[in-house]
Amino acid sequence: MLRWFYGHTRKDRVQNEVIRDRVGVAPIEEKLTQHRLRWFGHVQRRPPDAPVHNGVLEQVDNVKRDRGRPKLTWDESVKRDLNDWHISKEIALDRSAWRLAINVPEP
Numbered sequence: 001m002l003r004w005f006y007g008h009t010r011k012d013r014v015q016n017e018v019i020r021d022r023v024g025v026a027p028i029e030e031k032l033t034q035h036r037l038r039w040f041g042h043v044q045r046r047p048p049d050a051p052v053h054n055g056v057l058e059q060v061d062n063v064k065r066d067r068g069r070p071k072l073t074w075d076e077s078v079k080r081d082l083n084d085w086h087i088s089k090e091i092a093l094d095r096s097a098w099r100l101a102i103n104v105p106e107p
Contacts, residue, residue, distance in 0.1 A: 032103045033081045037102040040078045044092035 001025050007061070008014050008022045020027065045054050082089060 007080065008076050009068070026104045033085070034104045036074075036078060037081055037085070038099075039101070040089075041092040041095070041098045044089060 002016075002019050002025065003009065003014075006019055006023055008019060011067055046052055087101050
């Protein structure tokens with residue numbers, strides 16, 4: 001979509017990063033992380049008896065996993081994102097501080 005917006009085709013052989021810089025859009029990975037952390041903040045601010053806590057935050061230990069590398073779960077990816085962005089999950093209880101912490105600035 002950004003290629004079309006900027007007037008380039010695949011034949012022009014312009015890299016995606018160059019087009020994103022010219023248009024001024026943040027990288028997709030950062031935006032996905034931001035949305036995942038925004039949902040995590042929403043879940044953290046809900047009361048403990050809310051239905052969203054039943055399926056998201058409970059760990060089930062007696063499930064047999066398939067062979068090979070285990071699938072990356074949502075909570076594992078959130079823990080990784082919090083660690084990468086150097087954010088503690090206690091900040092999620094304050095909505096304004098949480099929004100400032102997970103904001104991805106546009107270039």
